[in-house]
Amino acid sequence: xxxxxxxxxxxxxxxxxxxxxxxxxxxxxxxxxxxxxxxxxxxxxxxxxxxxxxxxxxxxxxxxxxxxxxxxxxxxxxxxxxxxxxxxxxxxxxxxxxxxxxxxxxxxxxxxxxxxxxxxxxxxxxxxxxxxxxxxxxxxxxxxxxxxxxxxxxxxxxxxxxxxxxxxxxxxxxxxxxxxxxxxxxxxxxxxxxxxxxxxxxxxxxxxxxxxxxxxxxxxxxxxxxxxxxxxxxxxx
Amino acid sequence: xxxxxxxxxxxxxxxxxxxxxxxxxxxxxxxxxxxxxxxxxxxxxxxxxxxxxxxxxxxxxxxxxxxxxxxxxxxxxxxxxxxxxxxxxxxxxxxxxxxxxxxxxxxxxxxxxxxxxxxxxxxxxxxxxxxxxxxxxxxxxxxxxxxxxxxxxxxxxxxxxxxxxxxxxxxxxxxxxxxxxxxxxxxxxxxxxxxxxxxxxxxxxxxxxxxxxxxxxxxxxxxxxxxxxxxxxxx
Numbered sequence: 001x002x003x004x005x006x007x008x009x010x011x012x013x014x015x016x017x018x019x020x021x022x023x024x025x026x027x028x029x030x031x032x033x034x035x036x037x038x039x040x041x042x043x044x045x046x047x048x049x050x051x052x053x054x055x056x057x058x059x060x061x062x063x064x065x066x067x068x069x070x071x072x073x074x075x076x077x078x079x080x081x082x083x084x085x086x087x088x089x090x091x092x093x094x095x096x097x098x099x100x101x102x103x104x105x106x107x108x109x110x111x112x113x114x115x116x117x118x119x120x121x122x123x124x125x126x127x128x129x130x131x132x133x134x135x136x137x138x139x140x141x142x143x144x145x146x147x148x149x150x151x152x153x154x155x156x157x158x159x160x161x162x163x164x165x166x167x168x169x170x171x172x173x174x175x176x177x178x179x180x181x182x183x184x185x186x187x188x189x190x191x192x193x194x195x196x197x198x199x200x201x202x203x204x205x206x207x208x209x210x211x212x213x214x215x216x217x218x219x220x221x222x223x224x225x226x227x228x229x230x231x232x233x234x235x236x237x
Numbered sequence: 238x239x240x241x242x243x244x245x246x247x248x249x250x251x252x253x254x255x256x257x258x259x260x261x262x263x264x265x266x267x268x269x270x271x272x273x274x275x276x277x278x279x280x281x282x283x284x285x286x287x288x289x290x291x292x293x294x295x296x297x298x299x300x301x302x303x304x305x306x307x308x309x310x311x312x313x314x315x316x317x318x319x320x321x322x323x324x325x326x327x328x329x330x331x332x333x334x335x336x337x338x339x340x341x342x343x344x345x346x347x348x349x350x351x352x353x354x355x356x357x358x359x360x361x362x363x364x365x366x367x368x369x370x371x372x373x374x375x376x377x378x379x380x381x382x383x384x385x386x387x388x389x390x391x392x393x394x395x396x397x398x399x400x401x402x403x404x405x406x407x408x409x410x411x412x413x414x415x416x417x418x419x420x421x422x423x424x425x426x427x428x429x430x431x432x433x434x435x436x437x438x439x440x441x442x443x444x445x446x447x448x449x450x451x452x453x454x455x456x457x458x459x460x461x462x463x464x465x466x467x468x469x470x471x472x
Contacts, residue, residue: 062262063255
């Protein structure tokens with residue numbers, strides 16, 4: 001009885017020590033340390049590690065991407081919520097001629113947002129995320145969500161418009177029957193590149209996909225009118 | 238085996254928990270992980286139970302009691318395989334049934350592609366069970382485990398060997414690779430899990446020929462097992 005109690009006591013002590021040490025270690029490390037993404041193996045290695053089940057590797061990397069996007073958002077939004085709201089307002093109101101012109105936006109007093117968007121750390125984060133999303137879509141090319149959710153995040157959160165459009169184009173090549181890729185490509189072209197015509201064309205393409213919801217057709221029509229070519233009816237069945 | 242079944246159920250629940258953060262791809266992730274987990278657990282049972290099946294009987298001399306009856310050695314090996322594979326397959330289909338019920342619970346209706354993917358994956362388990370019993374007939378469990386696991390891993394990458402040979406037609410390794418490619422179990426033929434996840438149609442040829450291949454391959458492995466066991470000293 002005494003021996004059992006002693007063992008139980010040691011187990012409890014060990015568990016407490018483990019918890020204390022975990023907290024200590026986590027406090028020492030950077031809470032947004034993204035360097036672990038540098039060590040995500042090559043897709044050929046992942047193919048080997050998953051014994052040929054590439055889709056499972058894609059799923060796990062997609063979950064990692066989501067955690068990465070969320071932790072990035074939480075980390076950078078912390079204390080700059082106001083700036084984020086104003087940044088979103090800027091993005092909504094201003095139209096940018098090209099991805100480069102996005103870098104020349106007059107942020108006014110929102111220096112924090114500009115620093116956030118164009119710092120080295122931010123650029124590295126975007127590079128890691130782009131790499132991760134490309135790996136997911138290489139491993140499972142018909143996995144639709146990473147294309148458009150990834151592109152939205154690359155555009156909105158990271159300001160990487162070119163990479164976002166490239167990812168959507170990759171999705172269009174892989175699964176051309178999906179409407180989402182054209183749809184979000186249209187939105188990104190309109191809001192970030194001020195390319196009304198290109199955006200309207202993409203919207204039309206989204207609208208004529210077999211599984212496109214009815215409101216996409218309405219939005220495509222609105223985009224076409226906005227782009228100055230109201231004769232959209234000939235392209236929408 | 239029941240422990241493994243419990244482990245599989247726990248893993249499926251874990252897959253569901255993980256899939257909550259998948260931004261609307263819950264069905265895909267549960268299906269992907271669920272199919273992979275069930276097959277891997279089936280293979281693990283087949284491997285680690287199969288490699289000691291015949292060896293244990295010989296080592297503990299219990300086989301002598303069995304063979305004292307009018308039972309031939311080949312009947313013993315084939316009987317062991319049939320009994321063992323039936324048990325493993327029952328566990329595998331039990332796990333798969335749980336997966337289907339689990340998916341239905343999340344409003345993901347089972348498709349024919351899912352059913353065929355589950356069926357074809359069962360051949361992967363049957364082949365590995367046969368391979369494990371074959372090694373068990375003449376080697377110790379540690380060697381049997383090493384050989385069987387190696388064959389399982391190589392079998393999973395059989396398609397990659399083909400691609401390597403086609404991309405490097407002048408390699409001096411070509412004759413060796415061709416032989417390896419011919420004799421290894423082509424487990425990638427039975428992997429239609431991708432089709433199940435993305436609802437890609439599986440035609441009858443993709444079911445019939447791998448089934449035939451599975452039957453022939455299991456037969457071949459069992460013949461080798463019987464031949465090896467026939468001359469084994471049981472004393």
